[in-house]
Amino acid sequence: MTGPVEAAVDRKNILDWLGSLDLEAPISSNQPSVNVPFQRWFRFKEAYSPKLVLDVVDQLDELPSHVFDPFGGCGTSAITSQFLGIPSTVVEVNPFLADLTESKLCSYHVEKLKKYLSKIQYETLADIEPSLKVDSFPKTFCEPGRSGKWLYNKSSFKRILQYREAIERICDEKYRRFFTIILGSILVPISNIFISGKGRKYRQNWNSRQKSAIDVEQAFNEKAQQAISDVQKHSTKLEQYEILRGSCLDHAKNIDGFELSIFSPPYPNSFDYTDVYNVELWMLGYFKSNDSCKELRAKTLRSHVQVNRSYEVNFDIPKALDKVITGLKNIRNELWNKDIPEMVLAYFDDLFQLLTTMRGKISENGNIVIVVGDSAYKSIRIPVTTLLCELAQQAGFVVHENKVLRKLRTSPQQGGQASLDESMIWLKPELYD
Ligand SMILES: C[S@@+](CC[C@H](N)C(=O)[O-])C[C@H]1O[C@@H](n2cnc3c(N)ncnc32)[C@H](O)[C@@H]1O
Known part of the structure; x- marks a missing residue:
């Protein structure tokens, strides 16, 4: 580390905290941090490593004044920011995960x-x-x-x-x-x-x-x-964080502003976070009926087809995305759910709305770093990274960097081979004279 992380106030505390980080494992996965204090409280498989956040911050000219994560998960961006002395705002729709994040950020006797x-x-x-x-x-x-x-x-x-x-x-x-x-x-x-x-x-x-x-x-x-x-x-001494419970599509409109956002949205691969964390949600009392489960699903990003809802969209669909959706529609009968083509389109609409809102909130010298993976349904590959870069430009950003972090495996039905890119997209606001 040579940049702002080196200059962070409590550098020794950061190094102690990350002493058990596995430096060989991919930074876009939770593998490096399974033994790391706080991160080991709950094994959240969809997290990235605190090192990813540190690496990003270290490439900036100075420590950002505020970090925003619209898809908080287990709170990796926020807790790493806290160790760096940076206040954060996190949005998380799943109440158990929002509590998990808050439990790591507040101070105790x-x-x-x-x-x-x-x-x-x-x-x-x-x-x-x-x-x-x-x-x-x-x-x-x-x-x-x-x-x-x-x-x-x-x-x-x-x-x-x-x-x-x-x-x-x-x-x-x-x-x-x-x-x-x-x-x-x-x-x-x-x-x-x-x-x-x-x-x-x-x-x-x-x-x-x-x-x-x-x-x-x-x-x-x-x-x-x-x-x-x-x-x-x-523990760090900083207790400046804000956890917003609910959908980032609603909350992002109301935040004051931010200088850095690092986040990883759900991928359009039908992974249903509500189902995967269903045991915790029921056993701990977050769900009291099947209706509460349905309500949560309906608030999540449209990245899965597990709930009946509208897939209406409201954006100019780029040609490349339109081609992918037509490809999916052509094989609709072979897909395990007939709504997959509309869901995939709605996924990009949701992310476009979010990026458009964030464009209005980011400071002029701000940065957004997104970790996202490509998906595939049968023979149709969804190049999420490329499509998102195009939409980000449409929303008023320039793509500063787009690099592959690792190869993901396709689902067992597709052969289970490591062939899908998981990438990091780095955006900066396009500035007009
Ligand atoms: C890939 S995970 C984020 C992992 C996070 N970067 C970490 O390291 O823990 C995506 C998260 O987005 C959440 N999510 C899904 N839809 C959402 C929405 N509309 N608003 C806010 N969070 C949402 C999911 O519950 C999940 O925790």
């Missing part, structure tokens, strides 16, 4: 965290019947489940609810959020499933390898101790 942990453990071990009932969750969550399959047996399910209720009794919102995230971080590891690609799969021999209430306790305790130690060793 370590003694209070320890006191609350003991209180939670004490209350949970009293083994009081939870007031939440099994039938307020999807049927598959608790034994006997549906079609002979379930996520948790009765004793571990009951223990999770006891933890949730003990956490809900904490009056101080930020401590309650901290322990909610800790509970969220163990939910999949102690379940009978794992997340594979876009969906859930049952573990091998899950039926004979059931977790018990004691496993729940151990996992919670370990995760809580780890997170408390991260807070104790690595």
Whole structure:
């Protein structure tokens, strides 16, 4: 590092924080940071590495005054900015992920965290019947489940609810959020499933390898101790952040302005974040009915077809994009969902609207860095990077850089080969005299 990062106020703290970063793994993935303090609280597979943010900042002339991330995820841009001493604004539509981000950014009294942990453990071990009932969750969550399959047996399910209720009794919102995230971080590891690609799969021999209430306790305790130690060793003093919960298409219009934006939107590959984080959303009480699930899906970027909604668009469609959409329409009958062509078009409309709004908010010397991957449906490749560069120019930006970071695998149906580009697009506002 030779630029602004070198000059950052608390450089030693940054180096300590990133001591366990894997420098060999691709920076557009979460692999380098699976053991990094804060990032290890919850394994968010779709994150990029803090190093990507540091590398970008280090190429600037000076530290930016404000960072904006419209697709916050687990908060990588914001937490890295915080270590650099830069205030940030993050938008995240998924309430669990928004809380995950906020739990990493706010400051705590370590003694209070320890006191609350003991209180939670004490209350949970009293083994009081939870007031939440099994039938307020999807049927598959608790034994006997549906079609002979379930996520948790009765004793571990009951223990999770006891933890949730003990956490809900904490009056101080930020401590309650901290322990909610800790509970969220163990939910999949102690379940009978794992997340594979876009969906859930049952573990091998899950039926004979059931977790018990004691496993729940151990996992919670370990995760809580780890997170408390991260807070104790690595916290920064800066607490200037803003988390906006909801869609960035709405919130971006109301932000004051920004100098740097680093973000990675969902890719138009039908990955449904609501489905992938469904276990956390239900078990932690963010979802109380199927309607809340539908409502969240309807607010997400139009990058998937899992909810019935309008795919209306309102932009000048570039020729290259039109050609891709015609190609998809020609093979509509072979696609696993008939709405895919319209969804892909709507995806670019959403990103165009966002970029247009951001053009009105960025400072003259500002920068936007986008990490995005190409997609493919059957024989039709969607060159997302190239199309987005064209739309960015249409929205009033110049493309400063466009470089491939790594090759992504196509879906198993397409052969699963590493052939899709994941790229970094660097934009600057086009300036007029
Ligand atoms: C690729 S992830 C971002 C990962 C992030 N860069 C990180 O390192 O953690 C995309 C995120 O966008 C969120 N998202 C989807 N639609 C959104 C919308 N309309 N507004 C805000 N966030 C949205 C998803 O919930 C997901 O967390």
